[in-house]
Amino acid sequence: MKEKEAWSINGYLAAAALLVCLAFALFIVIALQAPAAILFFICILLAATGFGINPPNKAAALTFFGRYIGSVHTNGLFFSIPLTLKKTVSLRVRNFNSQKLKVNDVEGNPIEIAAVVVFKVIDSAKALYNVDDYLQFVEIQSETAIRHIASQYPYDNFNEEGFSLRGNAEQISNQLLAELQSHLEVAGLKIVETRLTHLAYSMEIAQAMLQRQQAAAIIAARQKIVEGAVTMAQMAIARLEADHTVDLDEERKMHMINNLMVAIVSEKGAQPIVNTGSLY
Numbered sequence: 243m244k245e246k247e248a249w250s251i252n253g254y255l256a257a258a259a260l261l262v263c264l265a266f267a268l269f270i271v272i273a274l275q276a277p278a279a280i281l282f283f284i285c286i287l288l289a290a291t292g293f294g295i296n297p298p299n300k301a302a303a304l305t306f307f308g309r310y311i312g313s314v315h316t317n318g319l320f321f322s323i324p325l326t327l328k329k330t331v332s333l334r335v336r337n338f339n340s341q342k343l344k345v346n347d348v349e350g351n352p353i354e355i356a357a358v359v360v361f362k363v364i365d366s367a368k369a370l371y372n373v374d375d376y377l378q379f380v381e382i383q384s385e386t387a388i389r390h391i392a393s394q395y396p397y398d399n400f401n402e403e404g405f406s407l408r409g410n411a412e413q414i415s416n417q418l419l420a421e422l423q424s425h426l427e428v429a430g431l432k433i434v435e436t437r438l439t440h441l442a443y444s445m446e447i448a449q450a451m452l453q454r455q456q457a458a459a460i461i462a463a464r465q466k467i468v469e470g471a472v473t474m475a476q477m478a479i480a481r482l483e484a485d486h487t488v489d490l491d492e493e494r495k496m497h498m499i500n501n502l503m504v505a506i507v508s509e510k511g512a513q514p515i516v517n518t519g520s521l522y
Contacts (some may be wrong), residue, residue, distance in 0.1 A: 245367040245430070248304045248312025253293055253319030260286060292324035301366040302328045313366045331369055335362045335434060338380050342440055345392040347407065355392045355407070356440035357415075359384045359422065365430025376429045383425045391418050397443065411438050 267282040295318065296302050302314045304326040314320055314328075322328075338359040347353050361380060363369045369376045391414060392407060399406035407414055419436040426433065 243310070243367050243371050245365040246312045248314050248322055250314045250316055250320045250322040253295075253321045256293070256321030257319070260289060263289075289324050292321050292326065294320055294322060294328045296320060296330065299333045300330050301333055301363075302330050303366045303370050304328055310367060310371060329370055331363055331366045333363050333366075335360060338384055339439065340381075340385055340388055343385060343388055343392075344444060345389050347392060347397045348394055349396045351397055352444035353392065353397050353407070354440060354442050354444055355388060355438065357384070357388050357418065357436055357438050359436050360434040361426070361431050362434060363430055364432045368428065368430025373429045376431065379429050380426060380431065384422060387418055387421045387425065391421065397441070407438075407441055411441075414438065 263282075263286055267286065270282065294302055294314065296314060296316055298317050302320075304311050304314065304322055306323060306326045311323065311326065314322060315333075338361065340356050340359070342354045342356045344352060344354055359380065363376070373379045395404075395410075395414065396406050398408045405413055415436050415438060419433050422436065423433045
């Protein structure tokens with residue numbers, strides 16, 4: 243099944259032509275009183291079934307005694323083959339907001355995830371005749387794809403290697419779009435955009451995972467602080483030796499480095515002890 247353009251003409255021109263034919267039929271009945279005018283009236287009535295109205299951004303799929311003969315995209319009044327069944331389908335952009343789905347990520351942690359899928363119909367024949375209900379088809383396929391994508395990645399990557407659902411939302415959305423497009427192509431649909439709208443740990447493990455995130459953040463911050471403290475201590479010793487301000491032996495260097503490390507790494511402000519000499 244593939245969409246094709248059906249034969250159609252401007253409905254107003256066809257209406258004017260039918261009015262002329264109707265006037266001619268009335269003239270035959272009144273002036274000539276010919277019985278054949280009845281058949282002419284029947285033909286006019288049958289021809290009137292070819293009229294249809296297409297709202298903006300919609301398409302009308304035509305079937306002639308069960309056979310698909312094409313679609314009409316012309317807006318307004320149109321005239322096509324008589325005795326055809328006209329079924330309209332919207333070509334407008336639509337949104338589908340998935341429910342909050344409970345899924346296990348690749349590490350087995352239960353998470354809650356939801357997404358919005360922006361789509362539109364690009365093939366009216368596939369949308370109407372390849373699936374029973376293309377809106378329901380979008381809903382089922384979207385939730386299936388979201389579950390599949392969520393189960394392939396961890397919620398958060400504490401090792402900072404590879405993709406994660408929280409850290410790579412754009413890449414995850416692009417992969418979801420590609421997977422959905424491959425599944426919905428049979429229904430004549432085009433995915434315009436996909437975005438994650440909700441992502442969180444499930445309630446039963448949310449507190450434990452929050453503590454884990456906090457611990458990981460503290461460790462990462464401490465690593466940066468220690469790295470900076472070592473660099474600053476090295477720079478201080480190198481500067482003192484370069485300026486020949488003081489002559490430090492190895493023991494005093496170690497003592498000075500220890501004091502600098504404590505002052506820089508400590509969470510509280512340093513309280514220096516000033517040595518003013520001995521009483522004796």
